[in-house]
Amino acid sequence: MACKKCVENPVIQLPNSNVNLCKNCFIKYFEKKVNKTIGEYDLIDKKDHIVVACSGGKDSTVLLYLLKKLTEKRKDVKITALAIDEGIKGYRDKSLDFLTNFCKEHKVELNIFSYEKEFGKPLDEILKSYNGVPCSICGVFRRYLLNKKSKELNGNKLATGHNLDDESQSIIMNYFRKNIKLSARLGPITGIIADKRFIRRIKPLYFLTEKEITSYAFLKGFMDKFTECPHDADSYRAQIRDMLNNFEAKYPGTKHSIITSFLEILPVLKEKYKDEQEIKSCKICDEPCSQEICKACQYAEEVVKNFTR
Amino acid sequence: MKVYIERTDEWKEVNAINVQEIFQKLKINPTTVIVTRNNELITENTKINDNDEVKLISVISGG
Numbered sequence: 001m002a003c004k005k006c007v008e009n010p011v012i013q014l015p016n017s018n019v020n021l022c023k024n025c026f027i028k029y030f031e032k033k034v035n036k037t038i039g040e041y042d043l044i045d046k047k048d049h050i051v052v053a054c055s056g057g058k059d060s061t062v063l064l065y066l067l068k069k070l071t072e073k074r075k076d077v078k079i080t081a082l083a084i085d086e087g088i089k090g091y092r093d094k095s096l097d098f099l100t101n102f103c104k105e106h107k108v109e110l111n112i113f114s115y116e117k118e119f120g121k122p123l124d125e126i127l128k129s130y131n132g133v134p135c136s137i138c139g140v141f142r143r144y145l146l147n148k149k150s151k152e153l154n155g156n157k158l159a160t161g162h163n164l165d166d167e168s169q170s171i172i173m174n175y176f177r178k179n180i181k182l183s184a185r186l187g188p189i190t191g192i193i194a195d196k197r198f199i200r201r202i203k204p205l206y207f208l209t210e211k212e213i214t215s216y217a218f219l220k221g222f223m224d225k226f227t228e229c230p231h232d233a234d235s236y237r238a239q240i241r242d243m244l245n246n247f248e249a250k251y252p253g254t255k256h257s258i259i260t261s262f263l264e265i266l267p268v269l270k271e272k273y274k275d276e277q278e279i280k281s282c283k284i285c286d287e288p289c290s291q292e293i294c295k296a297c298q299y300a301e302e303v304v305k306n307f308t309r
Numbered sequence: 310m311k312v313y314i315e316r317t318d319e320w321k322e323v324n325a326i327n328v329q330e331i332f333q334k335l336k337i338n339p340t341t342v343i344v345t346r347n348n349e350l351i352t353e354n355t356k357i358n359d360n361d362e363v364k365l366i367s368v369i370s371g372g
Binding site for chain 2: 001010011012013015020023209210211213214215218219223228241245246248249
């Protein structure tokens with residue numbers, strides 16, 4: 001079956017449909033979809049300085065490339081790349097090498113911050129004395145640095161490569177764990193309240209699947225040997241991901257349905273939780289938090305021995 | 310034909326006439342991979358020959 005829009009050989013069948021597209025038509029479709037998300041949810045404003053959270057993986061690499069490309073003619077919008085080096089040997093060091101070369105080639109300023117410098121030890125070392133789930137402590141440190149460092153770089157928005165798969169997993173995780181309040185922070189643009197201590201997050205790849213993003217990365221020649229984090233296999237998210245992928249294979253459209261249903265109730269969630277929690281400033285680092293001391297500082301003092309800020 | 314599975318970094322010998330059949334025989338979830346034949350991206354309905362080099366590239370990557 002030829003491409004739906006021309007006569008070329010197809011390279012992809014779009015998810016949840018029988019539409020086949022060739023390379024050029026798929027690239028156009030993909031970029032149009034990102035542009036549409038940016039337009040519909042007002043993800044980019046005049047004079048924005050968008051800090052792009054990059055890992056060297058396919059999602060954030062595609063995101064960085066597209067944000068740079070789509071804002072090429074807008075002299076008022078600045079794009080900067082930010083990467084966090086957790087200190088995972090054989091994984092992050094390789095992806096950051098790829099990212100460094102990518103940024104050089106595409107002339108994007110790249111800033112890398114490490115757990116070792118910011119918290120005293122790389123993750124591989126931290127996990128030797130931490131008995132909890134690796135993703136818990138790593139996620140807290142990573143989110144903390146992304147927020148803090150984006151502000152230090154004078155960014156006013158943080159773009160992340162979250163896609164339809166990531167978001168549908170988060171929605172289901174929050175349901176399963178009775179954490180519905182956390183879902184109020186999801187969506188293509190995050191933030192329940194306007195607070196200068198929190199940088200707003202935008203997700204231009206929100207409506208694209210991992211499979212579409214990998215196809216785009218492959219066709220554009222951005223493919224490195226993208227690997228999975230070695231600590232990811234047993235995570236709760238990984239189990240939800242596998243469950244949803246099995247459902248999707250059996251009932252195509254499942255993930256799209258989760259997202260579209262969620263977006264219908266998101267305004268209600270945002271309204272419900274907008275005043276619920278007082279945002280304090282951490283007594284140690286001054287970053288926003290719900291308690292006296294933020295979770296990152298708690299972990300840093302409890303888990304990272306001999307830590308000094 | 311020989312099929313390369315990127316996620317586990319291994320080659321497997323498979324008798325199949327198209328990509329769908331490869332998925333069935335190797336018990337691979339189609340939503341988790343993209344497929345290339347001789348380094349070109351192909352759809353699941355694409356017919357394949359014995360001398361084609363087929364690769365299954367994982368779409369899952371840790372953030």
